Amino acid sequence: MGNAIAKNAEFVQRQVLATARIQEKYCEGRELTVDAVAEPILWARSVTDAFELVQRLRADDVLKLDYLTDITAYDNVDGKDGPKRFVVIYQIFSTTTHVRLRIKLGVDLQEEPMSWTSLWDGANWLEREVFDMFGIKFKGHPNLRRILMDERFTGHPLRKEYPLKQREQFPDNVPLHLGAHPVPSNT
Amino acid sequence: MGKDDINHLEISAEKKNLSDFYNPNVLINIGPAHPAMHGTLRVMCRLNGETIEDAACEIGYLHRAIEKLGEDKTYHQWIVYTDRLNYCSALNNNIAYCMTVENLMGISVTERCMWVRMMLMELSRIIDHIICVAINALDMGAMTVFWLMYHWREEAYTMIESLCGMRLTTTATRVGGMAYDLPDDFIPRMKKFVKEFPSCLTEVHGLLTGNRIWIDRTKGVGKLSREEALKFSITGPCLRASGVDLDLRRDRPYYAYNEVKFDVAIGTHGDVFDRYLVRMEEMRQSVRIIEQCIDRLPGGSIWVDDPRVRIPDKIDVYTKMEVLIHHFKIFMEGINVPPGEVYNAVEGPNGELGFYIVSRGGPKAWRMRVKSPSFMLFQSFEHSVVGDKIPDAIAALGSINIIAGELDR
Numbered sequence: 227m228g229n230a231i232a233k234n235a236e237f238v239q240r241q242v243l244a245t246a247r248i249q250e251k252y253c254e255g256r257e258l259t260v261d262a263v264a265e266p267i268l269w270a271r272s273v274t275d276a277f278e279l280v281q282r283l284r285a286d287d288v289l290k291l292d293y294l295t296d297i298t299a300y301d302n303v304d305g306k307d308g309p310k311r312f313v314v315i316y317q318i319f320s321t322t323t324h325v326r327l328r329i330k331l332g333v334d335l336q337e338e339p340m341s342w343t344s345l346w347d348g349a350n351w352l353e354r355e356v357f358d359m360f361g362i363k364f365k366g367h368p369n370l371r372r373i374l375m376d377e378r379f380t381g382h383p384l385r386k387e388y389p390l391k392q393r394e395q396f397p398d399n400v401p402l403h404l405g406a407h408p409v410p411s412n413t
Numbered sequence: 414m415g416k417d418d419i420n421h422l423e424i425s426a427e428k429k430n431l432s433d434f435y436n437p438n439v440l441i442n443i444g445p446a447h448p449a450m451h452g453t454l455r456v457m458c459r460l461n462g463e464t465i466e467d468a469a470c471e472i473g474y475l476h477r478a479i480e481k482l483g484e485d486k487t488y489h490q491w492i493v494y495t496d497r498l499n500y501c502s503a504l505n506n507n508i509a510y511c512m513t514v515e516n517l518m519g520i521s522v523t524e525r526c527m528w529v530r531m532m533l534m535e536l537s538r539i540i541d542h543i544i545c546v547a548i549n550a551l552d553m554g555a556m557t558v559f560w561l562m563y564h565w566r567e568e569a570y571t572m573i574e575s576l577c578g579m580r581l582t583t584t585a586t587r588v589g590g591m592a593y594d595l596p597d598d599f600i601p602r603m604k605k606f607v608k609e610f611p612s613c614l615t616e617v618h619g620l621l622t623g624n625r626i627w628i629d630r631t632k633g634v635g636k637l638s639r640e641e642a643l644k645f646s647i648t649g650p651c652l653r654a655s656g657v658d659l660d661l662r663r664d665r666p667y668y669a670y671n672e673v674k675f676d677v678a679i680g681t682h683g684d685v686f687d688r689y690l691v692r693m694e695e696m697r698q699s700v701r702i703i704e705q706c707i708d709r710l711p712g713g714s715i716w717v718d719d720p721r722v723r724i725p726d727k728i729d730v731y732t733k734m735e736v737l738i739h740h741f742k743i744f745m746e747g748i749n750v751p752p753g754e755v756y757n758a759v760e761g762p763n764g765e766l767g768f769y770i771v772s773r774g775g776p777k778a779w780r781m782r783v784k785s786p787s788f789m790l791f792q793s794f795e796h797s798v799v800g801d802k803i804p805d806a807i808a809a810l811g812s813i814n815i816i817a818g819e820l821d822r
Contacts, residue, residue: 237665237666261753261754261755261756262516262517262519262753262754262755263516263755263757265755265756267754292643293643293646294646295646295758295765295767295784296756296767296769296782296784298769298780298782298784300771300779300780300782301780304773306773315769317756317767317769317784321643321657321659324664324665326756328756346644346645346646347641347644347645347792347796348644348645348646348647348789348792348793350792351788351789351792352788355788359480373472373473374472374473374476374821374822375473375476376473383478383481384480384481384484384780388481390478390481390482390485400471402440402442402457403457403469403471404457404459404467404468404469405467405469405795407467407469409440409459410438410440410459411438
């Protein structure tokens with residue numbers, strides 16, 4: 227642990243207490259680990275479990291995890307983090323106690339984790355990016371389209387098998403659209 | 414088309430009156446190469462008159478696969494890519510990234526390095542806020558503010574140039590230290606900067622804060638309520654302008670931010686005017702932090718004494734064979750980072766800038782994730798512009814300070 231955190235003993239204490247509470251109330255057979263700076267990582271058991279878990283965590287009046295920091299994923303093709311192909315990472319944070327929790331969820335190619343857009347509107351673009359980069363589909367997402375790559379792009383660039391220097395060119399722009407809403411016929 | 418048809422058209426054109434032109438479904442495409450869009454941003458709108466009724470953002474025009482490159486380059490090679498995230502405050506990205514790798518390796522930087530980095534982070538915050546406030550005012554036609562503030566941005570860039578030889582793409586940090594220690598004239602220049610720069614802020618306050626035109630253009634524009642701001646996970650000055658008291662420098666202090674005194678500016682309405690005020694106050698607070706950094710700047714080495722990451726001095730590389738081999742290994746093979754993962758975030762000028770690194774061991778990351786503040790801000794923009802007029806949308810876009818390099822990565 228670098229000096230970025232070690233100097234602030236009071237904060238480390240808060241994080242330790244939060245980890246203890248998660249261990250006590252939310253483990254229930256789920257694996258709880260810590261990362262290089264002692265932030266807790268909780269492994270959800272299944273695609274439905276992650277969604278139920280976060281709803282309970284959000285309602286917890288001691289942890290007050292009310293803020294979604296990030297949703298991302300990584301390719302687990304080498305199988306070091308369990309048998310599933312991808313690991314989806316949810317970073318949640320508390321705006322009052324300032325502790326973080328990382329929820330990890332193993333996802334196979336055909337599995338569809340629940341979308342968190344009903345909990346936080348900010349999940350919308352983040353899940354679109356995960357879909358774009360890894361091809362993980364989120365169940366119940368209102369507008370699951372590619373976000374950084376072109377709509378016509380094939381393949382998912384952050385999968386390990388995607389070559390670094392592969393490129394695809396398109397002769398024209400993405401036509402005008404209004405997201406999930408239909409474009410009115412302009413007559 | 415026969416002659417009669419043309420006559421018929423002319424007659425019907427004469428009969429048209431103004432209400433016939435009413436069309437609630439006018440589609441307009443702004444960007445991606447429009448000068449008011451601050452980079453390659455594209456917003457597609459449905460208008461009713463001049464009111465935006467529906468908007469969608471299309472992003473990715475500046476996507477350079479930085480995250481994918483992070484899995485292919487060594488930890489050192491990737492530092493240059495962090496410059497290209499938020500290129501208005503590259504120092505901040507460099508430091509945030511190196512801090513993450515150091516946390517992953519369990520390295521504590523030296524006291525001097527820590528204070529120097531804090532000082533540089535605050536300097537880059539000032540530059541970034543200058544750009545945001547000045548360009549926002551320029552978009553609304555207030556040119557004087559731009560001239561006044563850019564003088565000081567130029568001064569700050571000259572200081573950064575003397576530090577690392579670059580102005581925008583700094584690459585000033587290395588894992589475990591800095592590329593260069595501060596040059597001799599850096600501290601005197603910085604002292605002059607913190608002494609004289611606040612007068613510029615006073616001048617800009619005099620020009621804008623009580624200005625009728627500025628108030629009319631900014632108050633109640635691009636509003637984000639407290640609840641919306643939290644729902645959309647926005648961070649930084651825009652979140653604070655919406656009335657959420659959250660600053661990672663104070664709440665999750667890194668380096669020595671718990672030892673310096675500064676106040677966190679909070680707004681109430683979450684509109685363009687409050688964001689402007691929050692940024693102006695943050696610049697003052699950054700000046701305060703820099704003053705304290707200058708006072709407390711310790712001497713000693715800027716490099717951590719850790720053979721895993723310490724880049725040898727050039728004079729030793731040229732004269733000692735073992736050191737040459739060590740130098741070669743660091744740059745050709747890269748530093749060996751143990752397996753593990755870490756998420757580290759700093760309070761960047763635009764908000765929470767986080768790096769999430771998954772390491773499987775070795776010199777390259779398995780996953781390099783950049784959690785950029787602009788991404789969340791632009792998502793909220795899509796919703797907050799609905800109901801505003803087009804010129805208000807430009808004002809709102811300037812106030813959230815989207816940097817396309819960070820948005821698209």
